[in-house]
Amino acid sequence: MYATSFHDDAAEWQAFITGNQASCGTLYARYAPQLYNYGCKLYADRSLIEDCIQQLFLYLLTHRSHLSAVQNVKAYLVKAFRRDLLRMATENRKQQELPIEGFDITVSPETQLISDESTLARRRKVAEEINALPPRMKEVLFLRFYENLSFEDIAAIMNIHQKSVYKMVYKAFDKLRHRLIDFPLWLAMGWLLWK
Protein backbone atom coordinates (compact mmCIF):
# COMPACT_ATOMS: atom_id res chain seq x y z
CA MET A 1 0.00 0.00 0.00
CA TYR A 2 2.98 2.32 0.42
CA ALA A 3 5.15 3.06 -2.56
CA THR A 4 8.89 2.57 -2.76
CA SER A 5 10.99 3.30 -5.80
CA PHE A 6 13.34 0.40 -5.12
CA HIS A 7 14.10 -1.82 -8.03
CA ASP A 8 14.77 -5.48 -7.92
CA ASP A 9 17.72 -6.16 -5.62
CA ALA A 10 18.82 -9.38 -7.25
CA ALA A 11 18.95 -7.72 -10.67
CA GLU A 12 21.02 -4.87 -9.23
CA TRP A 13 23.39 -7.42 -7.73
CA GLN A 14 23.69 -9.24 -11.04
CA ALA A 15 24.53 -5.97 -12.78
CA PHE A 16 27.10 -5.22 -10.09
CA ILE A 17 29.00 -8.52 -10.39
CA THR A 18 29.05 -8.25 -14.16
CA GLY A 19 30.87 -4.93 -13.85
CA ASN A 20 28.19 -2.24 -13.84
CA GLN A 21 29.60 0.67 -11.80
CA ALA A 22 26.32 2.49 -11.28
CA SER A 23 24.81 -0.50 -9.49
CA CYS A 24 27.65 -0.39 -6.95
CA GLY A 25 26.48 3.13 -6.10
CA THR A 26 22.89 2.00 -5.91
CA LEU A 27 23.67 -0.90 -3.58
CA TYR A 28 25.78 1.40 -1.41
CA ALA A 29 23.05 4.05 -1.24
CA ARG A 30 20.48 1.43 -0.36
CA TYR A 31 22.39 -0.61 2.20
CA ALA A 32 25.10 1.50 3.84
CA PRO A 33 22.56 3.41 6.01
CA GLN A 34 20.77 0.15 6.93
CA LEU A 35 24.00 -1.58 7.92
CA TYR A 36 25.01 1.50 9.89
CA ASN A 37 21.76 1.37 11.86
CA TYR A 38 22.21 -2.36 12.53
CA GLY A 39 25.88 -1.88 13.47
CA CYS A 40 25.04 0.81 16.02
CA LYS A 41 22.85 -1.71 17.81
CA LEU A 42 25.68 -4.27 17.92
CA TYR A 43 28.57 -2.00 18.92
CA ALA A 44 29.00 1.46 20.39
CA ASP A 45 32.10 2.37 18.39
CA ARG A 46 30.81 4.29 15.37
CA SER A 47 34.19 4.54 13.63
CA LEU A 48 34.56 0.75 13.78
CA ILE A 49 31.15 0.40 12.15
CA GLU A 50 32.08 2.86 9.41
CA ASP A 51 35.39 1.05 8.78
CA CYS A 52 33.51 -2.19 8.53
CA ILE A 53 31.03 -0.81 5.96
CA GLN A 54 33.92 0.57 3.92
CA GLN A 55 35.85 -2.72 4.00
CA LEU A 56 32.78 -4.74 3.10
CA PHE A 57 32.06 -2.68 -0.02
CA LEU A 58 35.74 -2.61 -1.01
CA TYR A 59 35.84 -6.39 -0.66
CA LEU A 60 32.75 -6.82 -2.81
CA LEU A 61 34.18 -4.48 -5.40
CA THR A 62 37.56 -6.18 -5.72
CA HIS A 63 36.10 -9.69 -5.65
CA ARG A 64 32.99 -9.04 -7.69
CA SER A 65 34.06 -11.18 -10.64
CA HIS A 66 34.24 -14.18 -8.26
CA LEU A 67 30.94 -13.50 -6.54
CA SER A 68 27.92 -15.54 -7.51
CA ALA A 69 24.26 -14.64 -7.90
CA VAL A 70 22.52 -13.95 -4.61
CA GLN A 71 18.82 -14.47 -4.00
CA ASN A 72 18.44 -12.22 -1.01
CA VAL A 73 20.98 -9.40 -1.27
CA LYS A 74 19.99 -7.86 2.04
CA ALA A 75 20.47 -11.11 3.95
CA TYR A 76 23.81 -11.64 2.23
CA LEU A 77 25.09 -8.17 3.16
CA VAL A 78 23.82 -8.31 6.73
CA LYS A 79 25.51 -11.69 7.24
CA ALA A 80 28.83 -10.52 5.82
CA PHE A 81 28.67 -7.26 7.75
CA ARG A 82 27.88 -8.94 11.06
CA ARG A 83 30.69 -11.47 10.64
CA ASP A 84 33.23 -8.75 9.79
CA LEU A 85 32.11 -6.47 12.58
CA LEU A 86 32.38 -9.23 15.20
CA ARG A 87 35.85 -10.15 13.92
CA MET A 88 37.07 -6.55 13.91
CA ALA A 89 35.61 -6.00 17.37
CA THR A 90 37.48 -8.99 18.81
CA GLU A 91 40.70 -7.78 17.19
CA ASN A 92 40.67 -4.49 19.09
CA ARG A 93 38.83 -5.62 22.14
CA LYS A 94 40.48 -3.00 24.36
CA GLN A 95 38.41 -0.04 23.24
CA GLN A 96 35.35 -2.12 22.64
CA GLU A 97 32.17 -1.30 24.50
CA LEU A 98 28.63 -2.39 23.87
CA PRO A 99 25.93 0.17 23.13
CA ILE A 100 23.66 0.99 26.06
CA GLU A 101 20.45 0.47 24.16
CA GLY A 102 21.44 -2.31 21.79
CA PHE A 103 18.41 -4.01 20.28
CA ASP A 104 16.01 -2.48 22.81
CA ILE A 105 12.58 -1.51 21.60
CA THR A 106 11.30 1.97 22.30
CA VAL A 107 8.06 3.85 22.72
CA SER A 108 8.55 6.56 20.12
CA PRO A 109 7.60 10.19 20.76
CA GLU A 110 4.96 9.87 18.05
CA THR A 111 3.36 6.95 19.86
CA GLN A 112 3.41 8.92 23.10
CA LEU A 113 1.71 11.76 21.28
CA ILE A 114 -1.22 9.79 19.94
CA SER A 115 -1.84 7.06 22.53
CA ASP A 116 -4.09 7.28 25.54
CA GLU A 117 -2.79 6.75 29.08
CA SER A 118 -3.61 3.06 29.46
CA THR A 119 -2.30 2.12 26.00
CA LEU A 120 0.88 3.98 26.77
CA ALA A 121 1.31 2.25 30.14
CA ARG A 122 0.91 -1.09 28.41
CA ARG A 123 3.37 -0.19 25.70
CA ARG A 124 5.93 0.76 28.33
CA LYS A 125 5.37 -2.55 30.09
CA VAL A 126 5.87 -4.45 26.81
CA ALA A 127 9.07 -2.51 26.14
CA GLU A 128 10.31 -3.22 29.67
CA GLU A 129 9.70 -6.95 29.30
CA ILE A 130 11.15 -7.26 25.79
CA ASN A 131 14.20 -5.22 26.73
CA ALA A 132 14.90 -7.54 29.65
CA LEU A 133 15.37 -10.48 27.27
CA PRO A 134 18.87 -11.79 26.45
CA PRO A 135 20.65 -9.71 23.75
CA ARG A 136 20.66 -12.49 21.15
CA MET A 137 16.94 -12.98 21.51
CA LYS A 138 16.42 -9.26 21.03
CA GLU A 139 18.66 -9.31 17.97
CA VAL A 140 16.52 -12.07 16.47
CA LEU A 141 13.36 -10.01 17.05
CA PHE A 142 15.00 -6.99 15.41
CA LEU A 143 16.10 -8.96 12.34
CA ARG A 144 12.72 -10.65 12.03
CA PHE A 145 10.31 -7.78 12.63
CA TYR A 146 12.31 -4.65 11.80
CA GLU A 147 14.54 -5.89 8.98
CA ASN A 148 11.87 -8.32 7.76
CA LEU A 149 14.29 -11.22 7.32
CA SER A 150 13.04 -14.81 7.32
CA PHE A 151 13.87 -17.39 10.01
CA GLU A 152 16.09 -19.07 7.46
CA ASP A 153 18.02 -15.86 6.71
CA ILE A 154 18.40 -15.04 10.41
CA ALA A 155 19.74 -18.54 11.08
CA ALA A 156 22.40 -18.01 8.41
CA ILE A 157 23.23 -14.50 9.66
CA MET A 158 23.63 -15.51 13.30
CA ASN A 159 25.15 -18.87 12.50
CA ILE A 160 22.59 -20.93 14.41
CA HIS A 161 19.92 -23.48 13.52
CA GLN A 162 16.71 -22.28 11.97
CA LYS A 163 14.87 -24.18 14.69
CA SER A 164 16.68 -22.24 17.41
CA VAL A 165 15.70 -18.96 15.78
CA TYR A 166 12.08 -20.03 15.72
CA LYS A 167 12.27 -21.21 19.33
CA MET A 168 13.79 -17.92 20.46
CA VAL A 169 10.96 -15.89 18.96
CA TYR A 170 8.37 -18.30 20.35
CA LYS A 171 9.90 -18.21 23.83
CA ALA A 172 10.20 -14.43 23.84
CA PHE A 173 6.50 -14.00 23.11
CA ASP A 174 5.43 -16.81 25.44
CA LYS A 175 7.27 -15.16 28.29
CA LEU A 176 5.83 -11.78 27.39
CA ARG A 177 2.28 -13.15 27.42
CA HIS A 178 2.69 -14.59 30.89
CA ARG A 179 4.08 -11.31 32.18
CA LEU A 180 1.28 -9.33 30.61
CA ILE A 181 -1.48 -11.50 32.12
CA ASP A 182 -0.57 -10.13 35.55
CA PHE A 183 -0.30 -6.65 34.21
CA PRO A 184 -3.80 -5.20 34.76
CA LEU A 185 -3.59 -6.20 38.42
CA TRP A 186 -0.15 -4.70 38.69
CA LEU A 187 -1.42 -1.47 37.14
CA ALA A 188 -4.42 -1.29 39.45
CA MET A 189 -2.24 -1.88 42.51
CA GLY A 190 0.14 0.79 41.43
CA TRP A 191 -2.69 3.19 40.88
CA LEU A 192 -4.20 2.50 44.34
CA LEU A 193 -0.87 2.96 46.05
CA TRP A 194 -0.26 6.16 44.18
CA LYS A 195 -3.66 7.46 45.23
Next chain:
Amino acid sequence: MEWKDYADYRQEDFLTDDYFSEWVLRPNKENNAFWEEWQQLYPTRQPIITEARKILLSLEYTREEMPVESYDRIWSVIAEEMETTTPVRKRRWPMALAAAMATGIVAVAALWLFRSKTIPPVYTSQFGENRTLILPDSSKVILGPHSTLRLGSFKEIREVWLEGEAYFNVQHTAVTAVPFIVHAGSLDIEVLGTTFNVQNYTGNTQVVLSSGKIALRRQKERLIMKPGDLVEYKEKEEKYIRREVQPERYASWVKGTLVFEDASLETVAAQVYHQFGIRLVFRDSSLAKEKFSATLTTADQAVVLAAIKEAFSLELTPGADSTYIFTRK
Protein backbone atom coordinates in the same frame (compact mmCIF):
# COMPACT_ATOMS: atom_id res chain seq x y z
CA MET B 1 -3.37 -20.87 3.02
CA GLU B 2 -6.30 -22.69 4.63
CA TRP B 3 -8.52 -21.09 7.25
CA LYS B 4 -8.70 -24.17 9.42
CA ASP B 5 -4.92 -24.24 9.78
CA TYR B 6 -5.15 -21.32 12.18
CA ALA B 7 -8.13 -22.57 14.19
CA ASP B 8 -6.17 -23.76 17.21
CA TYR B 9 -3.28 -21.35 17.04
CA ARG B 10 -2.11 -19.76 20.28
CA GLN B 11 -0.85 -16.22 20.51
CA GLU B 12 2.77 -17.33 20.12
CA ASP B 13 1.90 -19.41 17.07
CA PHE B 14 0.45 -16.36 15.38
CA LEU B 15 3.46 -14.25 16.33
CA THR B 16 5.85 -16.75 14.76
CA ASP B 17 3.71 -17.14 11.64
CA ASP B 18 5.04 -15.41 8.52
CA TYR B 19 1.66 -14.76 6.96
CA PHE B 20 0.29 -13.27 10.16
CA SER B 21 3.19 -10.85 10.71
CA GLU B 22 3.13 -9.96 7.04
CA TRP B 23 -0.46 -8.81 7.51
CA VAL B 24 0.25 -6.81 10.65
CA LEU B 25 3.45 -5.13 9.50
CA ARG B 26 2.92 -4.94 5.73
CA PRO B 27 -0.81 -5.15 5.10
CA ASN B 28 -2.13 -5.37 1.56
CA LYS B 29 -5.45 -6.06 -0.09
CA GLU B 30 -4.92 -9.80 -0.26
CA ASN B 31 -3.83 -10.49 3.33
CA ASN B 32 -6.34 -7.97 4.70
CA ALA B 33 -9.16 -9.84 3.01
CA PHE B 34 -7.92 -13.17 4.36
CA TRP B 35 -7.56 -12.12 7.98
CA GLU B 36 -10.75 -10.13 8.08
CA GLU B 37 -12.67 -13.10 6.76
CA TRP B 38 -10.88 -15.42 9.16
CA GLN B 39 -11.88 -13.31 12.14
CA GLN B 40 -15.50 -13.46 11.02
CA LEU B 41 -15.32 -17.24 10.71
CA TYR B 42 -13.69 -17.66 14.12
CA PRO B 43 -15.14 -14.87 16.26
CA THR B 44 -14.01 -16.57 19.48
CA ARG B 45 -10.37 -16.36 18.39
CA GLN B 46 -10.60 -12.66 17.72
CA PRO B 47 -9.18 -11.51 21.10
CA ILE B 48 -6.06 -13.62 20.51
CA ILE B 49 -5.53 -12.04 17.10
CA THR B 50 -6.06 -8.54 18.46
CA GLU B 51 -3.59 -9.16 21.27
CA ALA B 52 -0.98 -10.65 18.95
CA ARG B 53 -1.34 -7.68 16.61
CA LYS B 54 -0.87 -5.21 19.45
CA ILE B 55 2.32 -6.94 20.51
CA LEU B 56 3.81 -6.92 17.03
CA LEU B 57 2.94 -3.26 16.62
CA SER B 58 4.76 -2.50 19.89
CA LEU B 59 8.09 -3.49 18.38
CA GLU B 60 9.39 0.00 17.59
CA TYR B 61 13.09 0.70 17.17
CA THR B 62 15.10 3.92 17.09
CA ARG B 63 16.88 4.37 13.80
CA GLU B 64 20.51 5.47 13.94
CA GLU B 65 21.11 7.75 10.96
CA MET B 66 24.45 7.50 9.21
CA PRO B 67 26.13 10.95 9.25
CA VAL B 68 26.23 12.48 5.77
CA GLU B 69 29.99 13.17 6.06
CA SER B 70 30.71 9.51 6.83
CA TYR B 71 28.45 8.40 4.01
CA ASP B 72 30.24 10.66 1.51
CA ARG B 73 33.73 9.85 2.81
CA ILE B 74 33.24 6.09 2.50
CA TRP B 75 31.65 6.49 -0.92
CA SER B 76 34.64 8.47 -2.22
CA VAL B 77 36.98 5.66 -1.10
CA ILE B 78 34.81 3.08 -2.86
CA ALA B 79 34.55 5.22 -6.01
CA GLU B 80 38.34 5.56 -6.13
CA GLU B 81 38.76 1.83 -5.76
CA MET B 82 36.20 1.36 -8.51
CA GLU B 83 38.49 3.25 -10.88
CA THR B 84 41.59 1.21 -10.12
CA THR B 85 39.80 -2.14 -10.38
CA THR B 86 38.01 -1.36 -13.63
CA PRO B 87 39.56 -3.69 -16.20
CA VAL B 88 41.62 -1.90 -18.86
CA ARG B 89 39.87 -2.31 -22.18
CA LYS B 90 42.94 -3.08 -24.31
CA ARG B 91 41.55 -6.41 -25.44
CA ARG B 92 38.88 -4.75 -27.47
CA TRP B 93 41.38 -3.82 -30.15
CA PRO B 94 42.83 -6.49 -32.44
CA MET B 95 46.49 -7.30 -31.74
CA ALA B 96 47.65 -6.34 -35.25
CA LEU B 97 46.14 -2.92 -34.99
CA ALA B 98 47.53 -2.53 -31.52
CA ALA B 99 51.03 -3.30 -32.75
CA ALA B 100 50.72 -0.99 -35.72
CA MET B 101 49.48 1.89 -33.66
CA ALA B 102 51.55 1.30 -30.54
CA THR B 103 52.26 4.94 -29.95
CA GLY B 104 48.69 5.89 -30.70
CA ILE B 105 47.41 3.38 -28.19
CA VAL B 106 49.68 4.67 -25.48
CA ALA B 107 48.27 8.12 -26.12
CA VAL B 108 44.69 6.84 -26.12
CA ALA B 109 45.25 4.81 -22.98
CA ALA B 110 46.84 7.80 -21.25
CA LEU B 111 43.91 9.96 -22.28
CA TRP B 112 41.42 7.34 -21.15
CA LEU B 113 43.14 6.92 -17.80
CA PHE B 114 43.28 10.66 -17.36
CA ARG B 115 39.59 10.97 -18.16
CA SER B 116 38.59 8.23 -15.80
CA LYS B 117 40.28 10.02 -12.89
CA THR B 118 37.17 12.13 -12.62
CA ILE B 119 34.76 9.79 -10.86
CA PRO B 120 31.12 10.65 -11.47
CA PRO B 121 29.75 11.11 -7.97
CA VAL B 122 26.49 9.82 -6.54
CA TYR B 123 24.67 12.08 -4.10
CA THR B 124 22.15 10.65 -1.69
CA SER B 125 19.92 12.26 0.89
CA GLN B 126 18.39 10.55 3.88
CA PHE B 127 14.83 10.62 5.17
CA GLY B 128 13.73 14.14 6.04
CA GLU B 129 16.90 15.70 4.67
CA ASN B 130 17.39 18.16 1.79
CA ARG B 131 20.86 18.62 0.29
CA THR B 132 22.01 21.54 -1.79
CA LEU B 133 24.42 20.50 -4.52
CA ILE B 134 26.48 22.62 -6.89
CA LEU B 135 27.20 20.69 -10.07
CA PRO B 136 30.47 21.01 -12.05
CA ASP B 137 28.81 23.52 -14.42
CA SER B 138 27.68 25.51 -11.33
CA SER B 139 24.06 24.54 -11.79
CA LYS B 140 22.30 24.28 -8.47
CA VAL B 141 20.28 21.29 -7.36
CA ILE B 142 18.31 20.93 -4.17
CA LEU B 143 17.96 17.22 -3.61
CA GLY B 144 14.78 16.22 -1.78
CA PRO B 145 14.63 13.69 1.04
CA HIS B 146 15.47 10.02 0.44
CA SER B 147 16.64 10.70 -3.12
CA THR B 148 19.61 9.81 -5.26
CA LEU B 149 21.25 11.91 -7.97
CA ARG B 150 23.93 10.31 -10.11
CA LEU B 151 26.10 12.48 -12.34
CA GLY B 152 27.41 11.68 -15.81
CA SER B 153 30.76 12.91 -17.10
CA PHE B 154 29.66 16.52 -17.72
CA LYS B 155 31.95 16.81 -20.77
CA GLU B 156 30.14 16.93 -24.12
CA ILE B 157 26.81 16.64 -22.43
CA ARG B 158 25.55 17.41 -18.95
CA GLU B 159 23.63 14.38 -17.73
CA VAL B 160 22.13 13.39 -14.38
CA TRP B 161 19.97 10.47 -13.23
CA LEU B 162 17.37 11.08 -10.54
CA GLU B 163 15.53 8.75 -8.19
CA GLY B 164 13.25 10.69 -5.84
CA GLU B 165 12.75 14.45 -5.98
CA ALA B 166 14.92 17.43 -6.86
CA TYR B 167 14.61 21.10 -7.69
CA PHE B 168 16.94 22.21 -10.50
CA ASN B 169 18.34 25.63 -11.30
CA VAL B 170 20.31 24.93 -14.44
CA GLN B 171 23.07 27.28 -15.54
CA HIS B 172 22.79 28.54 -19.08
CA THR B 173 26.07 27.84 -20.86
CA ALA B 174 27.15 30.98 -22.68
CA VAL B 175 29.49 29.92 -25.47
CA THR B 176 28.10 26.72 -26.92
CA ALA B 177 24.83 25.25 -25.84
CA VAL B 178 25.82 22.14 -23.89
CA PRO B 179 22.63 20.15 -23.38
CA PHE B 180 21.61 19.35 -19.83
CA ILE B 181 19.56 16.18 -19.48
CA VAL B 182 17.80 14.81 -16.42
CA HIS B 183 16.93 11.14 -16.66
CA ALA B 184 13.96 10.33 -14.43
CA GLY B 185 12.08 7.07 -14.82
CA SER B 186 11.55 6.56 -18.52
CA LEU B 187 11.57 10.31 -19.22
CA ASP B 188 14.50 12.40 -20.39
CA ILE B 189 14.19 16.08 -19.59
CA GLU B 190 16.20 18.28 -21.92
CA VAL B 191 17.04 21.69 -20.54
CA LEU B 192 18.39 25.03 -21.62
CA GLY B 193 18.95 27.21 -18.54
CA THR B 194 15.86 27.02 -16.39
CA THR B 195 14.29 26.18 -13.02
CA PHE B 196 12.04 23.18 -12.50
CA ASN B 197 11.05 20.44 -10.08
CA VAL B 198 11.17 16.71 -10.80
CA GLN B 199 9.65 13.97 -8.68
CA ASN B 200 9.39 10.22 -9.28
CA TYR B 201 8.86 8.77 -5.80
CA THR B 202 5.71 6.92 -6.81
CA GLY B 203 7.16 5.44 -9.96
CA ASN B 204 5.35 8.08 -12.03
CA THR B 205 7.52 11.02 -13.04
CA GLN B 206 6.19 14.50 -12.46
CA VAL B 207 7.86 17.62 -13.82
CA VAL B 208 6.85 21.20 -12.96
CA LEU B 209 8.50 24.05 -14.85
CA SER B 210 9.05 27.34 -12.99
CA SER B 211 10.87 29.35 -15.65
CA GLY B 212 12.63 28.92 -18.99
CA LYS B 213 11.96 26.13 -21.40
CA ILE B 214 12.37 22.36 -21.29
CA ALA B 215 11.56 19.47 -23.56
CA LEU B 216 10.49 16.06 -22.33
CA ARG B 217 11.58 13.13 -24.38
CA ARG B 218 10.49 9.56 -24.21
CA GLN B 219 11.71 7.31 -26.99
CA LYS B 220 10.66 9.23 -30.12
CA GLU B 221 8.06 11.48 -28.49
CA ARG B 222 8.99 15.04 -27.62
CA LEU B 223 6.91 17.44 -25.56
CA ILE B 224 7.77 21.11 -25.02
CA MET B 225 6.83 22.59 -21.64
CA LYS B 226 6.19 26.24 -20.86
CA PRO B 227 6.46 27.89 -17.41
CA GLY B 228 3.61 26.91 -15.11
CA ASP B 229 3.11 23.55 -16.82
CA LEU B 230 2.87 20.36 -14.84
CA VAL B 231 3.39 17.17 -16.78
CA GLU B 232 3.05 13.80 -15.18
CA TYR B 233 4.01 10.64 -16.98
CA LYS B 234 2.13 7.53 -15.81
CA GLU B 235 4.56 4.65 -16.21
CA LYS B 236 1.97 1.89 -16.17
CA GLU B 237 -0.57 3.44 -18.53
CA GLU B 238 2.22 4.97 -20.65
CA LYS B 239 0.39 8.28 -20.92
CA TYR B 240 0.91 11.95 -20.06
CA ILE B 241 -1.24 14.23 -17.98
CA ARG B 242 -0.70 17.94 -18.47
CA ARG B 243 -2.19 20.86 -16.56
CA GLU B 244 -1.39 24.41 -15.52
CA VAL B 245 -0.36 24.94 -11.90
CA GLN B 246 1.34 27.46 -9.64
CA PRO B 247 4.91 26.13 -9.90
CA GLU B 248 6.08 27.68 -6.62
CA ARG B 249 3.74 25.34 -4.73
CA TYR B 250 5.61 22.33 -6.09
CA ALA B 251 8.94 23.72 -5.07
CA SER B 252 7.72 24.71 -1.59
CA TRP B 253 9.36 21.63 -0.01
CA VAL B 254 12.68 23.36 -0.60
CA LYS B 255 11.70 25.81 2.15
CA GLY B 256 10.27 23.13 4.44
CA THR B 257 6.61 23.61 3.55
CA LEU B 258 4.55 20.65 2.39
CA VAL B 259 1.82 21.34 -0.15
CA PHE B 260 -0.75 18.79 -1.21
CA GLU B 261 -3.12 19.82 -3.95
CA ASP B 262 -5.90 17.38 -4.61
CA ALA B 263 -3.43 14.54 -3.99
CA SER B 264 -4.70 11.01 -3.33
CA LEU B 265 -3.79 9.74 0.14
CA GLU B 266 -1.70 7.08 -1.61
CA THR B 267 0.46 9.79 -3.13
CA VAL B 268 0.60 11.61 0.21
CA ALA B 269 1.77 8.37 1.84
CA ALA B 270 4.56 8.00 -0.70
CA GLN B 271 5.75 11.56 -0.14
CA VAL B 272 5.51 11.34 3.64
CA TYR B 273 7.49 8.09 3.51
CA HIS B 274 10.37 9.79 1.74
CA GLN B 275 10.11 12.94 3.82
CA PHE B 276 10.03 11.36 7.27
CA GLY B 277 10.69 7.66 6.75
CA ILE B 278 7.29 6.75 8.18
CA ARG B 279 4.75 4.53 6.46
CA LEU B 280 1.07 5.35 6.34
CA VAL B 281 -1.29 2.43 6.01
CA PHE B 282 -4.94 2.84 5.12
CA ARG B 283 -7.04 0.02 6.51
CA ASP B 284 -9.88 0.73 4.13
CA SER B 285 -8.75 0.56 0.51
CA SER B 286 -11.22 3.25 -0.65
CA LEU B 287 -9.47 5.60 1.79
CA ALA B 288 -6.22 5.46 -0.18
CA LYS B 289 -7.99 7.04 -3.14
CA GLU B 290 -9.42 9.98 -1.14
CA LYS B 291 -8.17 13.39 -2.24
CA PHE B 292 -6.29 15.54 0.23
CA SER B 293 -5.45 19.23 -0.06
CA ALA B 294 -3.41 21.12 2.51
CA THR B 295 -0.55 23.59 2.89
CA LEU B 296 1.52 22.70 5.92
CA THR B 297 4.17 25.20 6.90
CA THR B 298 6.83 23.96 9.36
CA ALA B 299 5.61 20.49 8.60
CA ASP B 300 6.95 17.81 10.88
CA GLN B 301 5.51 14.33 10.94
CA ALA B 302 3.15 14.95 13.87
CA VAL B 303 1.60 17.88 11.98
CA VAL B 304 1.07 15.80 8.84
CA LEU B 305 -0.39 12.85 10.75
CA ALA B 306 -2.75 15.14 12.65
CA ALA B 307 -3.82 16.94 9.45
CA ILE B 308 -4.80 13.70 7.69
CA LYS B 309 -6.51 12.40 10.80
CA GLU B 310 -8.60 15.57 11.16
CA ALA B 311 -9.40 15.99 7.45
CA PHE B 312 -11.18 12.66 7.20
CA SER B 313 -11.97 12.19 10.93
CA LEU B 314 -9.99 8.96 11.11
CA GLU B 315 -8.57 6.86 13.87
CA LEU B 316 -4.81 6.74 14.02
CA THR B 317 -2.94 3.77 15.49
CA PRO B 318 0.84 3.64 15.51
CA GLY B 319 2.44 0.39 14.39
CA ALA B 320 5.88 -1.18 14.49
CA ASP B 321 8.67 -0.10 12.17
CA SER B 322 7.37 3.50 12.02
CA THR B 323 4.01 2.50 10.57
CA TYR B 324 0.86 4.54 11.15
CA ILE B 325 -2.50 2.97 10.52
CA PHE B 326 -5.53 5.03 9.57
CA THR B 327 -8.98 3.54 10.00
CA ARG B 328 -12.37 5.07 9.35
CA LYS B 329 -14.32 5.70 12.56
